[in-house]
Amino acid sequence: MSAPRFLIRGAQIGSGSATDILTQGNVIAAIGSGLDSAGAEIIDAHGLIALPGLVDLHTHLREPGYEQSETVLSGTQAAAIGGFTSVFAMANTNPVADTAGVVEQVLALGEAAGYATVRPIGAVTQGLEGMHLAELGAMASSRAQVRVFSDDGKCVSDPLLMRRALEYVKSFNGVIAQHAQEPRLTEDAQMSEGEVSARLGLAGWPAVAEEAIIARDVLLAEHVKSRLHVCHLSTAGSVEVIRWAKARGINVTAEVTPHHLLLSEDRAETYDARFKVNPPLRRREDVLALREALADGTIDIVATDHAPHPSESKECEWGAAAFGMIGLESALSVVQESMVETGLFTWDDVARVLSITPARIGGLASHGQMLAVGAPAEITLVDPHDRQVFTTDRLAGQSHNSPYLGIDLPGRVMWTIHQGYATVAGAKLIATDIIAAQAEEVRRG
Structure with a gap:
């Protein structure tokens, strides 16, 4: 399995301006416009906020x-x-x-x-x-x-x-x-x-x-x-x-x-x-x-x-x-x-x-870094304009004891990128077997 490569187009990094983010493996390879998209999966992130994971x-x-x-x-x-x-x-x-x-x-x-x-x-x-x-x-x-x-x-x-x-x-x-x-x-x-x-x-x-x-x-x-x-x-x-x-x-x-x-x-x-x-x-x-x-x-x-x-x-x-x-x-x-x-x-x-x-x-040095070239490819993309009633459809764990069920809340995580690979795409979990294979690939280096 080759190292994942994403080109995130048009994301607003935190409170800053919209730009493109290129990841290569488990690091951010480039930020800016006109980035090389060869071999990359394109993520249309216009209107989304990019946060460090x-x-x-x-x-x-x-x-x-x-x-x-x-x-x-x-x-x-x-x-x-x-x-x-x-x-x-x-x-x-x-x-x-x-x-x-x-x-x-x-x-x-x-x-x-x-x-x-x-x-x-x-x-x-x-x-x-x-x-x-x-x-x-x-x-x-x-x-x-x-x-x-x-x-x-x-x-x-x-x-x-x-x-x-x-x-x-x-x-x-x-x-x-x-x-x-x-x-x-x-x-x-x-x-x-x-x-x-x-x-x-x-x-x-x-x-x-x-x-x-x-x-x-x-x-x-x-x-x-x-x-x-x-x-x-x-x-x-x-x-x-x-x-x-x-x-x-x-x-x-x-x-x-x-x-x-x-x-x-x-x-x-x-x-x-x-x-x-x-x-x-x-x-x-x-x-x-x-x-x-x-x-x-x-x-x-x-x-x-x-x-x-x-x-x-x-x-x-x-x-x-x-x-x-x-x-x-x-x-x-x-x-x-x-x-x-x-x-x-x-x-x-x-x-x-x-x-x-x-x-x-x-003390977790591999996370919590501002999105910048050379930083870990730990990225969360959120749609701040989405607003809907929170329901059990939003829950992925085994238990449902959420106090927010039935409450109108803003924002929806659309993509979660961990160690350079997606765990969530389009607000949906990636399948367990795919994640396990990618995690093993990362561990092997």
């Missing part, structure tokens, strides 16, 4: 152990449909990704699937139990070269253990990604604490449960001079803590999910468990504060927290339902709706928070 620093692929919800293959297919060419897979699998063996298994599954680069996230503690540190050094030196560690789904609530983890990862420039949730303050909590939770009779989840952990951890990061990343910020108070920490020079980064940029706590009034998530949907004031913080750089990136669940875990009463939403297929549309359409973002900003910065935080 999207990178998600927070994805739950569920494999090994929870394949009824998602697999590495189905999850990376969902990623490709959403324009993502790389995902970081969280550690809360079964067995937990707390050893070199498990993270290498996840890495191999991603390589075999071929739809996106999969970088495993290692657990901070053994079994996510918060008692003893996991094999951080072994995972970092394994073939997976893990640099991000998280007990996401659970908080590293022990301050001494958190300090030790921050100290340990300094030796290989790792980062601890904290799920900020004080467990004693959120026992039996079902949604954000406030007027709506009181009216619905659902146990409340106070904002301070998130903010207190973030405040503690930025001080710990300052004390040991290590890197901290805060997962899924959801409150205005959390924004202020991060803003204070950055002004102080603390090495902290933060993410916000698409759903916290668009949806608010009033969605719980339907008792539709698709809107049950951890951390919970918050007040409208929090939504607006998160948008402003993303726009001014206080929040560094958007990450999906893609959390697939089988239908029986969501199509039930609220109290018995699982926490979590899927988000890979819809993330770019939600960012366009909440940030671009509101005038808070340009398309260059979208590239920054959905590709360039998450790749930098995760």
